[in-house]
Amino acid sequence: MKVLARADLAKMVALHLPTEGFVNLGIGAPTQIADFLPADTGVILHSENGILNVGPKPPSGEEDWDLINAGKMPITLREGGSYFDSSTSFAMMRGGHLDIAILGAFQVSAKGDLANWSTGDSDGAPPGVGGAVDLAVGAKAIWIMMDHITREGKPRIVKKCTFPLTAVGVVSRIFTNLAIIDVTAGGLVVDAMLEGLTLAGLQDLTGAELQAPAKPRVIRTDGTSSL
Amino acid sequence: MKVLARADLAKMVALHLPTEGFVNLGIGAPTQIADFLPADTGVILHSENGILNVGPKPPSGEEDWDLINAGKMPITLREGGSYFDSSTSFAMMRGGHLDIAILGAFQVSAKGDLANWSTGDSDGAPPGVGGAVDLAVGAKAIWIMMDHITREGKPRIVKKCTFPLTAVGVVSRIFTNLAIIDVTAGGLVVDAMLEGLTLAGLQDLTGAELQAPAKPRVIRTDGTSSL
Amino acid sequence: MRNVVVKDAREAVAGLKDGHTVMVGGFGGAGLPRDTIKAVLDTGVRELTVISNNAGSDESDLSLWFAARIVRKIVCSYPRAAQVFAEQYRAGTVELELVPQGTLVERIRAGGAGLGGFLSPVGVGTVFEHGKQKINVGGRDFLLELPLKADFAFVKGKCADAFGNVTYNMTARNHCQVMATAASTVAIEVDRIVEVGELDPESIVTPCIFVDRVFERGLQ
Amino acid sequence: MRNVVVKDAREAVAGLKDGHTVMVGGFGGAGLPRDTIKAVLDTGVRELTVISNNAGSDESDLSLWFAARIVRKIVCSYPRAAQVFAEQYRAGTVELELVPQGTLVERIRAGGAGLGGFLSPVGVGTVFEHGKQKINVGGRDFLLELPLKADFAFVKGKCADAFGNVTYNMTARNHCQVMATAASTVAIEVDRIVEVGELDPESIVTPCIFVDRVFERGLQ
Numbered sequence: 019m020k021v022l023a024r025a026d027l028a029k030m031v032a033l034h035l036p037t038e039g040f041v042n043l044g045i046g047a048p049t050q051i052a053d054f055l056p057a058d059t060g061v062i063l064h065s066e067n068g069i070l071n072v073g074p075k076p077p078s079g080e081e082d083w084d085l086i087n088a089g090k091m092p093i094t095l096r097e098g099g100s101y102f103d104s105s106t107s108f109a110m111m112r113g114g115h116l117d118i119a120i121l122g123a124f125q126v127s128a129k130g131d132l133a134n135w136s137t138g139d140s141d142g143a144p145p146g147v148g149g150a151v152d153l154a155v156g157a158k159a160i161w162i163m164m165d166h167i168t169r170e171g172k173p174r175i176v177k178k179c180t181f182p183l184t185a186v187g188v189v190s191r192i193f194t195n196l197a198i199i200d201v202t203a204g205g206l207v208v209d210a211m212l213e214g215l216t217l218a219g220l221q222d223l224t225g226a227e228l229q230a231p232a233k234p235r236v237i238r239t240d241g242t243s244s245l
Numbered sequence: 246m247k248v249l250a251r252a253d254l255a256k257m258v259a260l261h262l263p264t265e266g267f268v269n270l271g272i273g274a275p276t277q278i279a280d281f282l283p284a285d286t287g288v289i290l291h292s293e294n295g296i297l298n299v300g301p302k303p304p305s306g307e308e309d310w311d312l313i314n315a316g317k318m319p320i321t322l323r324e325g326g327s328y329f330d331s332s333t334s335f336a337m338m339r340g341g342h343l344d345i346a347i348l349g350a351f352q353v354s355a356k357g358d359l360a361n362w363s364t365g366d367s368d369g370a371p372p373g374v375g376g377a378v379d380l381a382v383g384a385k386a387i388w389i390m391m392d393h394i395t396r397e398g399k400p401r402i403v404k405k406c407t408f409p410l411t412a413v414g415v416v417s418r419i420f421t422n423l424a425i426i427d428v429t430a431g432g433l434v435v436d437a438m439l440e441g442l443t444l445a446g447l448q449d450l451t452g453a454e455l456q457a458p459a460k461p462r463v464i465r466t467d468g469t470s471s472l
Numbered sequence: 473m474r475n476v477v478v479k480d481a482r483e484a485v486a487g488l489k490d491g492h493t494v495m496v497g498g499f500g501g502a503g504l505p506r507d508t509i510k511a512v513l514d515t516g517v518r519e520l521t522v523i524s525n526n527a528g529s530d531e532s533d534l535s536l537w538f539a540a541r542i543v544r545k546i547v548c549s550y551p552r553a554a555q556v557f558a559e560q561y562r563a564g565t566v567e568l569e570l571v572p573q574g575t576l577v578e579r580i581r582a583g584g585a586g587l588g589g590f591l592s593p594v595g596v597g598t599v600f601e602h603g604k605q606k607i608n609v610g611g612r613d614f615l616l617e618l619p620l621k622a623d624f625a626f627v628k629g630k631c632a633d634a635f636g637n638v639t640y641n642m643t644a645r646n647h648c649q650v651m652a653t654a655a656s657t658v659a660i661e662v663d664r665i666v667e668v669g670e671l672d673p674e675s676i677v678t679p680c681i682f683v684d685r686v687f688e689r690g691l692q
Numbered sequence: 693m694r695n696v697v698v699k700d701a702r703e704a705v706a707g708l709k710d711g712h713t714v715m716v717g718g719f720g721g722a723g724l725p726r727d728t729i730k731a732v733l734d735t736g737v738r739e740l741t742v743i744s745n746n747a748g749s750d751e752s753d754l755s756l757w758f759a760a761r762i763v764r765k766i767v768c769s770y771p772r773a774a775q776v777f778a779e780q781y782r783a784g785t786v787e788l789e790l791v792p793q794g795t796l797v798e799r800i801r802a803g804g805a806g807l808g809g810f811l812s813p814v815g816v817g818t819v820f821e822h823g824k825q826k827i828n829v830g831g832r833d834f835l836l837e838l839p840l841k842a843d844f845a846f847v848k849g850k851c852a853d854a855f856g857n858v859t860y861n862m863t864a865r866n867h868c869q870v871m872a873t874a875a876s877t878v879a880i881e882v883d884r885i886v887e888v889g890e891l892d893p894e895s896i897v898t899p900c901i902f903v904d905r906v907f908e909r910g911l912q
Contacts, residue, residue: 038474040681060474062635062680066793067719067863070679071635083721084864090720097669098474098635100676101862103869103897104719104745105801108794112586112814113653115681144747144781145790146772147820152794155814156586186817265694267901287694289855289900293573294499294643297899298855310501311644317500324889325694325855327896328642330649330677331499331525332581335574339594339806340873342901371527371561372570373552374600379574382594383806413597578805588811588827588834590802607808609838614808618829639894674859675895 021166021195022212026241029054031120031163031193033242039117040064042153044134045089048120048163062098064116066149068107071099088149108149111156119157121150123164123189125179128226130189130201132160133181154185166194166223173225175199175206196220198237199228210235210243248393248422249439253468256281258347258390258420260469262288266344269293269380271361272316275347275390289325291343293376295334298326315376335376338383346384348377350391350416352406355453357416357428359387360408381412393421393450400452402426402433423447425464426455437462437470476636477665478685481511484659488517488624491544495580495620495655496524496534497627497648503640505628505661506532507689512626513537519544523580523620525573525647527551538566547620549573572600575617577650583619584653584682592617625655629662629678629686633669636683637676638662645677652678659685696856697885698905701731704879708737708844711764715800715840715875716744716754717847717868723860725848725881726752727909732846733757739764743800743840745793745867747771758786767840769793792820795837797870803839804873804902812837845875849882849898849906853889856903857896858882865897872898879905 022030028050035041035051038060043049052074055061063072065087072087073094081092095101110116125133135150154160167173175192192199197220198210208230211220217230236244249257255277262268262278265287270276279301282288290299292314299314300321308319322328337343352360362377381387394400402419419426424447425437435457438447444457464470478484485508488494494512498504512520513536520543527548528534537543538556545567551557560566571579575594582590591607591614594600605616627648630641638660640648652658660678665688698704705728708714714732718724732740733756740763747768748755757763758776765787771777780786791799795814802810811827811834814820825836847868849858858880860868872878880898885908 058473062474064681065863067722067866069863070681082862084723084861086720086722086863095673095862098633098637098680100637100671100673100679101860101865102676102679104793104797104866105870106679108797109581109585109653110679110681112794112812113584114586115653142782144771144774144778144788146770147790147792148770149793151792151818151820152814155816156794183818285693289694291901292643294502294646296643297901309642311503311641313500313502313643322642322893325853325857325900327857327891327893327899328640328645329896329899331573331577331646332650333899335577336801336805336873337899337901339574339592340804341806342873369562371551371554371558371568373550374570374572375550376573378572378598378600379594382596383574410598578807582810585798586813587798588813588829588832590810591808591836593806593808607836609808612808616811616827642894672895674862675892 020212020214020239022239022241025050026239027163027193027195029241030237030243035061040115042066042116042119042157044119044121044153046122048122049089051120064110066107066111066153068102068104069095069099071096108152111152114156114158116157118159118161119153120161120163121153123162123174124181125174125176126162126189126192127176127179128206130187131179132184132189133179134184136182138182151184154188159190160188161191161193162189163193166196173223176225196223205229208234210237212237213239247439247441247466249466249468252277253466254390254420254422256468257464257470258388267291267342269343269346269384271346271348271380273349275349276316278347291337293334293338293380295329295331296322296326298323335379338379341383341385343384345386345388346380347388347390348380350389350401351408352401352403353389353416353419354403354406355433357414358406359411359416360406361411363409365409378411381415386417387415389416389419391421393423400450403452423450432456435461437464439464440466474680475634476683476685477634478687480687481507481661482514484508484661484685484687485511485515487657488512488515490517491519492517492623493521493523495622495625495651496522497646497651499525499643499646503628503644503646503648504533505626508626508659508661509533509536513540518542521545523547523622525549525576527554527557529553545569547571549576577647579617579620580654581650583621584650587619589616589618620654622655623657625651625658627651627660629660631664631666631671632660632662632686633666633671635668636680636686637671638678638683638686639671639675640677649677653682657684658682661689662686664688694900695854696903696905697854698907700907701727701881702734704728704881704905704907705731705735707877708732708735710737711739712737712843713741713743715842715845715871716742717866717871719745719863719866723848723864723866723868724753725846728846728879728881729753729756733760738762741765743767743842745769745796747774747777749773765789767791769796797867799837799840800874801870803841804870807839809836809838840874842875843877845871845878847871847880849880851884851886851891852880852882852906853886853891855888856900856906857891858898858903858906859891859895860897869897873902877904878902881909882906884908
């Protein structure tokens, strides 16, 4: 099956961001979205360890380990950025000041429930939650960026999450390597699908009922999409 | 009746302060205590509008109305001082970080209850509480500086406060223009009395039972006292 | 690029409506957004609920609002020395919710930080208990205090850049910093607009994410 | 005059006892007081309860404490990538209280600010509800989260003066600022001790009232 490459998925999400706003990119795959923001973007990136206006990673050899992102990787500060402590940073999130948080996920339910911090199956390893739960509750909009199905071919979009929940009813939009799906009060609505894919084909790979307009937008394999 | 002048009372309290510590001087009379601290004091004054290490008032003509104390009077900042917002300032108080708050009072009870924000009798004027209640709850020790009796000759140290309470069981030490009294689990204990005053005389002016060692310390009329 | 600079106080208060809740920064005159206060008067709005530490004391502060009778209620810690307010309070034409100052500022912080409330030891055993849920934790009583939010927050800063990063001057920071986190629209009156990048990232007190409008005040 | 400068990390940890609760600042390596961590090891204390965002990941951080088996319990948001801790966790010789990061830092703030707790929307409907009181305010459920305090807080600053005023370096501020408000003894490891008066009063992040000891770290 043809799917969007990870970088093209990141590009697709980037192309859907508004031209201005405060955005938190979750650790892992969503961090890559930053690479596809235009140079003159009005998007200001937040990282929960206490920084606004995160810039690209520094040239090799110029890393400062006091200037890192939530994934603990070296970054830079863009002009107009600021530092603050973690209580202020999480107050920003919990208080609804972030416009969008873009997070990875193990599962998303038809009602927008999110499971992204634990698969519940730890074989004895210690669990870790970090800022996942806080981010999922606070931002004005929660977008998910993930593969449409698991490596084993199981749907990640499900009727009801079987993994431990991160937050209830918070997801508004799902970007996968096959489709863009809006979580609405009336259910999951397909906004766009990868070219060549049919609604029936997408439904087969999805664990909850999908609705779609007569002609969903088309996602090209480079991550761009039709209007 | 001979009583300590207001300035001598302020001096007496100043002489009882430790050589180091963080102290808040309540608005009104306690503010005057600052005038009697030695130049090399290790006492650092806090003002609840967001400043540590309050210095003396500036020379006339050099006032800056962005640099004021809780009484809204112009002050200066001493070396090593800092500015912070009111939520941090009240966190300092509520969190028990201040060593001593020295407050005025209308009434103090034998159990250390404090009434200092309202006489309850407003004849229709709006009440005002400011930071009084917060200060009284938070500091490690609450000292009171007040006249021993009201202008009408009524005791301010009472069995039970009749005015609206500021806080319950918080006062540890009372400095009046006649005596220094400790509030202990066993009751009110006279530590020192103005020279010439007898315990019976002091008791007559006090609305709650006083205890005293065989020989309380003596307060001289200039505010100094015997060891 | 983000640019939240507006021309003047009039633009800063645009959208303010009858019945809105408005936070006004300042402790005494420090941190008081005087140009903004005058501009609110010019809008003709009425029935405001005001959250502020004080209720005005001279002719260029909240006294103007009380004189114009545009305040329905004030949430405040120290409305004494507020002559115009006092007249209306006596006449029963304005409502007062008296809140200890530390509780006031912490309730505003809770509003901005997305909390549902907090447990405070302040006021237990006093009249400030009235109407509040008492919760015992570890054998000690606390009052459940609820968050405060507003439609608009008006505060006074020292410098701002076009992104909306703000610093304050000395004790003028007071209630301004938390108020600038707790309103739908935060408009900050500053002494000076500076270039983006000019403010030290370590010393910005209000990061731009909280700020919707900034403007340079006129000469006072 | 106040002077809280101590000679080295050994003096900074003096008084630490078996069974104490200890906060350790840092997010990853930023803000991590590495000299202090080693000095704790040298004291021979045991049975510590540790409050920290992470549980160590290399050979000069909290991993040292787990390797020496001096930790009884850790209150933590992200102990993954902590190999030595993980071994003991699997063996059941160390207890973990997993707390979402924003709740962790807000609980520490509440401890330092004298609150009895706060109502958080975070974790409602998840396993993080377990054992917590649920309180409904205005039709919305919140979890009652309790304050965290400690016997000692160890954090890493950038500059300190002899009074104990402290600044931090970039994102190294993280959990350090609130931890430095919430312990009986706060000891801060800094890059540099400066003269009293040298720090900008507007830019001091931890005012000296919170700080008991500061020392200049050795060359790393």
